Amino acid sequence: MSVRFCGIELAHPIINGSGTFDAIAARRAFGDTLLDEFPFAAFVSKTVTVEPRQGNPPPRLWEVAGGLINSIGLPNKGLDGYLAQDLPELARLPVPLIVNVMGFTREEVARLVAAFAEREEVAALELNVSCPNVETGLIMGADPRETAALVTRVRPLTTKPIVVKLTPNATDPAAVAAAAEASGADAVSLINTLRGMALHPRTREPWLGGRTGGVSGAAVRSIALAQVSAVANRVAIPVVGMGGVQSGGDAADVLDAGATLVAVGTESFRDPAAACRISRELESLDRGQARPPDETPKQ
Amino acid sequence: MSVRFCGIELAHPIINGSGTFDAIAARRAFGDTLLDEFPFAAFVSKTVTVEPRQGNPPPRLWEVAGGLINSIGLPNKGLDGYLAQDLPELARLPVPLIVNVMGFTREEVARLVAAFAEREEVAALELNVSCPNVETGLIMGADPRETAALVTRVRPLTTKPIVVKLTPNATDPAAVAAAAEASGADAVSLINTLRGMALHPRTREPWLGGRTGGVSGAAVRSIALAQVSAVANRVAIPVVGMGGVQSGGDAADVLDAGATLVAVGTESFRDPAAACRISRELESLDRGQARPPDETPKQ
Amino acid sequence: MSADRRTLAPFGRRRVPIVDRCEYGSYVVLRCLDEAGPAPRPGQFYMLAAAEAWGGGEGERPFLPRAFSVLRATPESELHFLLEAVGPGTKRLGALAEGEELWLAGPFGVGFAPPAEQRRPLLVGGGVGIAPLAIWQDELGLDATVLLGFRDAAHAEGAAVLAEARLATDDGSVGHRGLVTDLLIQELDHTDDARAAVYACGPPPMLEAVRALCAERGVPAQLALESGMACGYGACFGCVVPTRAGYVRLCLEGPVLDAELLETALIPGTGHG
Amino acid sequence: MSADRRTLAPFGRRRVPIVDRCEYGSYVVLRCLDEAGPAPRPGQFYMLAAAEAWGGGEGERPFLPRAFSVLRATPESELHFLLEAVGPGTKRLGALAEGEELWLAGPFGVGFAPPAEQRRPLLVGGGVGIAPLAIWQDELGLDATVLLGFRDAAHAEGAAVLAEARLATDDGSVGHRGLVTDLLIQELDHTDDARAAVYACGPPPMLEAVRALCAERGVPAQLALESGMACGYGACFGCVVPTRAGYVRLCLEGPVLDAELLETALIPGTGHG
Ligand SMILES: Cc1cc2nc3c(=O)[nH]c(=O)nc-3n(C[C@H](O)[C@H](O)[C@H](O)COP(=O)(O)OP(=O)(O)OC[C@H]3O[C@@H](n4cnc5c(N)ncnc54)[C@H](O)[C@@H]3O)c2cc1C
Ligand SMILES: Cc1cc2nc3c(=O)[nH]c(=O)nc-3n(C[C@H](O)[C@H](O)[C@H](O)COP(=O)(O)OP(=O)(O)OC[C@H]3O[C@@H](n4cnc5c(N)ncnc54)[C@H](O)[C@@H]3O)c2cc1C
Ligand SMILES: Cc1cc2nc3c(=O)[nH]c(=O)nc-3n(C[C@H](O)[C@H](O)[C@H](O)COP(=O)(O)O)c2cc1C
Ligand SMILES: Cc1cc2nc3c(=O)[nH]c(=O)nc-3n(C[C@H](O)[C@H](O)[C@H](O)COP(=O)(O)O)c2cc1C
Ligand code: FES
């Protein structure tokens, strides 16, 4: 099941979704056996911003049918804190590290990319473009031109693979993916969470401290699959597919829709070792053979 | 619970989502008791197009976590067939009739609107703008300019209320709603289904005859609520909110998010009389009192 | 015998108790008490869901109710259903115990039409598709010849829900080794084609074989088909099957269709899982 | 007595059988056999889900596992949990019968710290919040004074899971009529503040009253808090509570927090439903 992704050799195609597994915290809860049985073939760290962020006020979670809404608000130690405290710890994980970054202007993103450009602990960078560019007011990852301008700006700063993480809250994610590809991105990943909302059962005000949040989990699985398929049909660069993956069968769907890697997010909340199970199930599916003999394999 | 919507007096705020209840078929299955206990305060008919359509090849359904994907493909008898066969039957329903129409060009939509412009059986028109304009290639309802041009074209053709049914597969549904309002729409309705996909468990090709389809049901509830809220905060015209409503509590959420009416779709498949139950539950919630005394009601 | 093929359903769904559950080899028979409902016609079906814990199974499903032919209806307002666990919905329903409850809507669709005079009914069933033949046999009486096919002995135990059936199994463990259509050919060979009327329900390849066979011989046949259904009462347009007259909603115009209406009984999305 | 406040959890979740279920008034105690797991520390918690039919309830929930303080751990690897049905998750768990199974992950979080020498432990619990006090009493022994508050007599039956508790009920049906904090004030009035250490778990308004009271008197207090949790092991950042040191993940730094760390124990999104 080993797979090559942007020149990086991975033991299997299952990684984590950014922000859905904190390897440092998990080691505090589970101890070092976590490292022996590390569930992901590469580790994607939670979004890092230039400045430290405390994140959104609680409540941050709301359970929905087959999923949840989160308004975590990207808490993180900021670039300096990440470099000083998190990076050394994450570098000790037994798998390649992908650092996910977000900026509120192109220059902020450039600063983040530059900071990791030469770090040998870092295998690749993922750009979280689900937020508005405060200069243009446009969601960076919802508009092909914004995305192109961003990738064009940061591409020259590093030779490391750049993965653009697309937002699903867009009219045409495939057009955004194509713009990222044309501007030099090495891969795209999707989907991030879908905008959702819940009201407080009593006060009738928004329940979440952040008012709205992002929906993930089984509920978004078929929406994610449609977007992964549309994107994979449009671009030649590899795709990291995610959204509601809970089983090896779900992962196989994402791969057959055209993805090279599959990320597991919310399911790790339900089962901390979900990714181990999912890659085991995927392997046992023996996907080549499952095809009827009269059918030529999809590319 | 009676409510006024675009000048139409309705007994309660629960109507059906277009294409999720066929009153003519239901009368064949349930007989005339259907009319005595008619569940909706207004009836929205399935999308009518200029030409007859047989719809997409089966399979047309795929069940997902908390919902389903459909690729029905808008089967209908076409404008002439609708006028001759369906309209007289639907006119006999005990509630106002809203006719939902869709065209593949602005002129087609204009033709449909003109055809109903003077029909006294028709209380209002709903424009389904979830499809691409074949002339521009843009999804009519995903782009504010397209929507504005369409509403501007058809507005002069009728004095009946025009409801624009927005697509959720758009970067900024509230901007589209604002464009519709500015061009003379009397109301907007949302959400239509979210694009989704499933693979055939064995062949790994798309399961649905239409390859992709639209996701509805509980799975989309919180996504719908976020969009209804965003739209209602942006426009002054009334909003018909829908998406995954299964209970009076869900309907109350949609109303508290700013909608004037609530439409029930997929839940009617699980329970043919769901809308009766939902309006009963809504009534018993006694929503005014539920608010804590120290809180001023939301507008 | 009533010639009416459709009993109207009460509007809405109703919550009914399971009064008995028993197993016949690979199958489960659920009996429930439907006091508020009318007597269904043979071939009609109901939409069923467990009243509690419907969902949260494999892939967070089931969500929609599931369609089931009525196996038998008693004068005491009992409705019986025959189930085989093939996925999350049938697994959950099959696990229901006496005293638990169902959501039930129906009866829906049109049932079998009585044979024309002089025609002898031949009932041909495969697997769980034997269900509607039981209630049809109850009405037709024992003149009707019953031919049933199963995969193996565990499935063939289901034959106990009908009387005096001739059996075929794929593995020869019970009755004829081979297909139930072999038995049908034998029967038809011994009958004047002008005196036979075939009623069939079973997996799509079996129905297609029956359809082709009857078309060739000019024997009228009625086929009880399946297709994926969301609502059961014409609301969703999801259950269409292609016919010579275009797509028809199986829940409204079927599930029993005249074989002549079909070019093929192989309906996309059914029985190919 | 072990001074370690955190037992590490085996990585992943495990499927464990329910070996007993019984009711104490409004509460259910589930006992399960966790042979693969270590002994938890008092105050730690587990994430639980029913192994079958988790979901499909009210609003198609539950989806995520639910957090429960361990009520008691036996040398035979039994874990006990005390539940009150307040929503779809607790309803489903409370309906599990002996022989059915749970998905269980944990133990998670940090438990209670032993009292400083010379300090007498006062355990103060409200409602279902009495759960972690039972295992803490098991360890501290009967020197610990236990004060419990309940809504009414049906809830007060839960007090049977601890030994020798003084009770208060809102309606006066059992014990003192009023709040458990009334009892705490009495106790503290009879104790030198320098010799008391308070351990509390219960609804947010009760915890806030305990916090304010202890702050005023300079009595050290540890509060076992609740907040909405998705994962229980620090993965989601969803369970944060505001403290003087900023937001902390309650599943990682708690659920037991030193009262001093808090400006208030009224955590948004908990206990206000
Ligand atoms: C009129 C009628 C009468 C019937 N009578 C009977 C009867 O008497 N007894 C009986 O046992 N059955 C009967 N059926 C069939 C029964 O309704 C189905 O077996 C049942 O719906 C299966 O549900 P499930 O959840 O167990 O399986 P599902 O998982 O829904 O699987 C059923 C098939 O659907 C496909 N599938 C797989 N995953 C999905 C998905 N995510 N969404 C949608 N489809 C999927 C596969 O091809 C699979 O084989 C009848 C059907 C009809 C239409
Ligand atoms: C560390 C810890 C230990 C605990 N120990 C125990 C224990 O020992 N015993 C015990 O009984 N409980 C305990 N709890 C509380 C228990 O976890 C909750 O009561 C449980 O999660 C409720 O789940 P539910 O599905 O029954 O209710 P939910 O419906 O999830 O309701 C719980 C609250 O969440 C809110 N809510 C309503 N709808 C939603 C929604 N859609 N999504 C999210 N929130 C919603 C409401 O405010 C409601 O009151 C503990 C919690 C924590 C964090
Ligand atoms: C609690 C939570 C926190 C998340 N944080 C981040 C984040 O910091 N950066 C990011 O790019 N995506 C973040 N995501 C999105 C996930 O990486 C993933 O794209 C999404 O959850 C869909 O996958 P899933 O359905 O498997 O969870 C977060 C998702 C969740 C549920
Ligand atoms: C089977 C099906 C058919 C539909 N057909 C139409 C249609 O013809 N025209 C339309 O505007 N919306 C159509 N819709 C969308 C619904 O009206 C509604 O917007 C959507 O289903 C969300 O509501 P729900 O979650 O309550 O179903 C259809 C939805 C379903 C599930
Ligand atoms: S099942 Fe919905 S129309 Fe037939």
Ligand code: FES
């Ligand atoms: S519950 Fe997920 S971080 Fe605490």
